[in-house]
Amino acid sequence: xxxLVVDDDPLIxxxxxxxxxxxxxxxxxxxxxxxxxxxxxxxxxxLVILDVMMPEMxxxxxxRRLRSKPSTANIPIMMxxxxxxxxxxxxxxxxxxxDYMVKPFEPVELEARVRALxxxxxxxxxxxxxxxxxxxxxxAVFSLRGGMGVSTVATNLAAGLARIWNVPTVLVDMVFTCGxxxxxxxxxxxxxWANLTRIPFTDRIIPIHEVDATMVNxxxxxxxxxxxxxxxxxxxxxxxxxxxxxxxxxxxxxRQQHQYVVLDLPHDFRDTTLAALDxxxxxxxxxxxxxxxxxxxSRALEVFDELGYARSKIFLILNWTFxxxxxxxxxxEAALRHPIDVVIPxxxxxxxxxxxxxxxPVIKPSEEPLTVLFEDLAFILSxxxxxxxxxxxxxxxxxxxxxxxxxxQLQK
Ligand SMILES: Nc1ncnc2c1ncn2[C@@H]1O[C@H](COP(=O)(O)OP(=O)(O)OP(=O)(O)O)[C@@H](O)[C@H]1O
Ligand SMILES: [Mg+2]
Numbered sequence: 001x002x003x004l005v006v007d008d009d010p011l012i013x014x015x016x017x018x019x020x021x022x023x024x025x026x027x028x029x030x031x032x033x034x035x036x037x038x039x040x041x042x043x044x045x046x047l048v049i050l051d052v053m054m055p056e057m058x059x060x061x062x063x064r065r066l067r068s069k070p071s072t073a074n075i076p077i078m079m080x081x082x083x084x085x086x087x088x089x090x091x092x093x094x095x096x097x098x099d100y101m102v103k104p105f106e107p108v109e110l111e112a113r114v115r116a117l118x119x120x121x122x123x124x125x126x127x128x129x130x131x132x133x134x135x136x137x138x139x140a141v142f143s144l145r146g147g148m149g150v151s152t153v154a155t156n157l158a159a160g161l162a163r164i165w166n167v168p169t170v171l172v173d174m175v176f177t178c179g180x181x182x183x184x185x186x187x188x189x190x191x192x193w194a195n196l197t198r199i200p201f202t203d204r205i206i207p208i209h210e211v212d213a214t215m216v217n218x219x220x221x222x223x224x225x226x227x228x229x230x231x232x233x234x235x236x237x238x239x240x241x242x243x244x245x246x247x248x249x250x251x252x253x254x255r256q257q258h259q260y261v262v263l264d265l266p267h268d269f270r271d272t273t274l275a276a277l278d279x280x281x282x283x284x285x286x287x288x289x290x291x292x293x294x295x296x297x298s299r300a301l302e303v304f305d306e307l308g309y310a311r312s313k314i315f316l317i318l319n320w321t322f323x324x325x326x327x328x329x330x331x332x333e334a335a336l337r338h339p340i341d342v343v344i345p346x347x348x349x350x351x352x353x354x355x356x357x358x359x360x361p362v363i364k365p366s367e368e369p370l371t372v373l374f375e376d377l378a379f380i381l382s383x384x385x386x387x388x389x390x391x392x393x394x395x396x397x398x399x400x401x402x403x404x405x406x407x408x409q410l411q412k
Pocket of ligand 2: 150151152175180
């Protein structure tokens with residue numbers, strides 16, 4: 001993806017270029033509007049970032065001219081301005097820009113917005129768009145901060161869903177650099193995401209059009225509890241080879257074969273992560289009751305708003321990863337202006353045991369507190385059509401979850 005950045009301020013130019021190059025984009029720059037208009041046809045950018053205040057020709061004028069030329073009329077344009085006034089915003093949109101950022105800005109926000117603009121523009125390949133995505137439900141488990149229990153919740157959620165409903169369910173490890181899902185389920189890394197990227201022991205990257213449902217199914221691991229796992233590649237280098245396009249395709253193919261797709265996501269807004277967040281109907285966001293986690297959650301909610309996600313898509317979990325002195329739930333909810341849906345109590349011993357043995361609590365036959373908690377969580381996050389009536393062939397796990405639900409209803 002190629003981005004043209006136009007600004008007369010060399011410092012801003014440098015900062016924007018550095019941020020976007022780091023994010024993997026090819027960045028070209030122009031120092032004024034005239035230069036930009038002269039070079040735009042030869043550069044053929046996928047996106048233009050325009051400063052508003054420039055000598056000679058301002059950003060609005062450059063934007064209008066780009067819009068009036070057929071060859072550049074459809075390029076996404078983002079405006080950068082020093083004033084965040086309503087008038088300047090409206091002037092920008094009237095000139096034909098698609099988005100707008102006020103200087104100074106945070107590089108992460110610039111990156112997220114650029115990605116959103118580019119994504120909105122990229123039409124999905126026909127084959128992907130045409131397939132009815134039946135009734136599969138994609139649940140992304142996410143946090144902007146590490147160590148919040150994302151992998152723990154994703155693993156227990158996926159195994160719980162498979163055990164309650166006995167329907168095809170897949171856990172997808174999106175932590176490409178060092179995923180833990182297979183480890184948490186004690187599965188050997190016989191197949192991984194790497195099967196969908198490169199022919200083993202060769203230099204040959206598998207072209208994306210060769211990736212199909214059969215290949216995806218062959219890349220899955222199976223756990224005795226019924227859940228399938230698409231494990232992270234064995235080395236971080238192999239992880240680097242997976243791009244957002246491949247993620248979107250693989251998730252689409254998985255959705256055709258699975259009723260539930262649970263994603264264990266890394267703590268970033270890279271384009272592979274965004275592709276997964278976009279594909280999800282529900283984002284389970286995890287945070288601990290401390291200031292740093294609340295701050296990260298607040299930033300994440302802001303980005304979700306900017307991405308246009310409905311607030312109902314976000315399911316907030318407060319996870320007590322430490323024992324005491326946490327912030328009160330009410331204060332966190334007030335700070336975030338978002339309700340906390342579920343609280344996980346501090347439970348270090350059973351969780352350390354679970355990781356060391358590769359047996360997540362939700363798989364245990366006994367009704368231990370964590371088993372109950374994760375089973376109920378899986379039920380809450382299930383599809384409405386599943387929750388609303390007893391299944392044709394109820395599983396033992398469904399029966400006990402249902403019994404608990406009924407009991408709770410009675411107590412209300
Ligand atoms: N409620 C809890 N009580 C005690 N310890 C917890 C709790 N939840 C998670 N942990 C522990 O915190 C650690 C991190 O959990 P986990 O790996 O699930 O989080 P993560 O967000 O996926 O982390 P990473 O950033 O490594 O991907 C693990 O050792 C886990 O056992
Ligand atoms: Mg993790």
